[in-house]
Amino acid sequence: MVGLFRRFGFAAVVVVGLALMLLVVVGKSATDAVFGGAGAGASVSAAPGGGRGPGGGGGGQAAPVLAASVAMHTFTDGLQAIGTAQARESIVLTPKIADTIRRIRFESGDRVRAGQVLVEMSSVEQAADLAAVNASNAAAQEDLRRYQELFDRGFASQARLDSVRAAADAAQARANAGASRIADRTIRAPFAGVVGLRTASPGQYMRPGDQIGTLDDVSEIKLDFTVTETQLSRVVAGVELVAHTSAYPDRSFTGAIANVDSRVDPATRTVRVRAILPNADGTLRPGMLMTVDVRSNPREALAIPEIAILDQIDGAYVYRVVEHEGSQTVERLQIRTGQRSGGMAEVLEGLNAGDQVITEGVQSVRPGQPVQLSAPPSAAEGALRPRGR
Incomplete structure (x- = not known):
């Protein structure tokens, strides 16, 4: 018997394993027959509305979304540069x-x-010299007065009067020079x-040349920056600009272009531009680095929030809210955009004033789906609510 097991043992193990696998298959078939495929039925019932998911279009519960109206907005041809603030007038006291x-x-x-x-510089010696010169000048002027009277009465010759007048003029010149030397020792x-x-x-x-201090007139700030020669048409006197500095990140400083240099630098192909910024409170200081946003060619155009736009390979799209059979639905619409700035996008084609486009919930709606417009969140809620499409 042992000999037979040793001879046929491996074959016996294989036969037993096959028999067990057959029993498992038969048992599963019997279970499916009893329960009638309840598992498959459960997966179908999980998709209400005949298996149409949230993009199937038509029917279903209205999705809450936020929308914005197409309205007019002011756009400008933006031009950015970096400039350095300078005082309106500035000197070194020396x-x-x-x-x-x-x-x-x-x-x-x-x-x-x-x-x-x-x-005031030391001027003791110069003051003494000036006193002596002034005394001599006073005596010379008195002599001139007396000789003028004698000449008028006929008791002095013209030659003598001319000589006395020349001496008086020389004394006056020496007095003026002495006063000038005193003035040079006073810095005003x-x-x-x-x-x-x-x-x-x-x-x-x-x-001379040693610095005692500085004096700056900062009632206005001269802001110098450079632009390329291809942008010369945008920088003419009177064009408005807005400047910012990292020292005051929450403030904007508005000014206008005052002058454009008459020459283009042949090495860099740039031209120097000077703008004037009011600075009545003295906030800005000479030497500050400032970023400049030149706002040339201002114009009114239709605009929508940039967050409402879906940029695709073949163009830009929005979801517009339309009335359909007494309810509000959405349609996917291709538009042509222009300039984008400050979170707004210029609309050149595809929308009309007053149209409503979805700004929040863009990714969760599909064409033809009913929507429900929700009120925008309050300021406190908006600060806590994440902004997403």
Whole structure:
């Protein structure tokens, strides 16, 4: 017996395995016969409406969506550049002559008026010389007065009067020169503005060109930037622009182009443009880096929110809300767009003023599907609600 098992054992194992597989197949067939294929029926019933999914068109529950009306919007031919802010007027306070500072009559950050004395240099010797010259000038002018009277009465010759008059004129010139030397030792503000940081002290020896401080008129800011020569037609005097700076990211500074340089740089093929920005509150400061958005060729055109547009390979599409048999449905419509800026898109063809296009729920609707227009969320809800198509 053992010998037979050793001889036919492998074949016996194979036969038993086949028999078990046959029993499993027979049992499954009997179960399907009893329950009548309930599993397949369950998968069919999961798709109501005859198996039409949410894009099948027609029928079904109306999907809630948000829509916006096609309306007029102002568009401009955008031109972006980067510029540097400069003061309307700006100078470095420096002496005209080499001498020591006697007195500084300003503090850093002071606002000064035109003509105000800012710095006085040492002028003791010059003041003494001026006093002597003024005395000589007074005596010469008195001599001229007396000789003029004698000449008028016939007691002095014309030659003597001319000699005295020449001496008086020379004395007056020496007095004027002495006063000028004193004036050179006094630094006055040539215009009203703001004084920068003081970089010198009283008693310090200064030479012409040494900086004592700076003076800037920042009531207006000159903003210089460059554009390519191909954009020259967009930058003419009077064109409005908006500038921004990273120092104040939430503020916009509006101005206008004042001048365009008369020459194009042959090396870079660019031209320099200067704009003027009002700066009554002194927010902007010379040297700031600013981004510029030139708004040339302003025009009114039909526009829709850019979020409503589906960009496809063959063009741009929107879902327009239409009335159909007393209910609101959607239709897929191809449009032609123009400029896009500020979240709005210019509509050149395909829509009319007053048409409504879906802005939220674009990806969940299909042509012919009924929709229900929902009210836009409040400001608080909009801040928390994710914006998606």
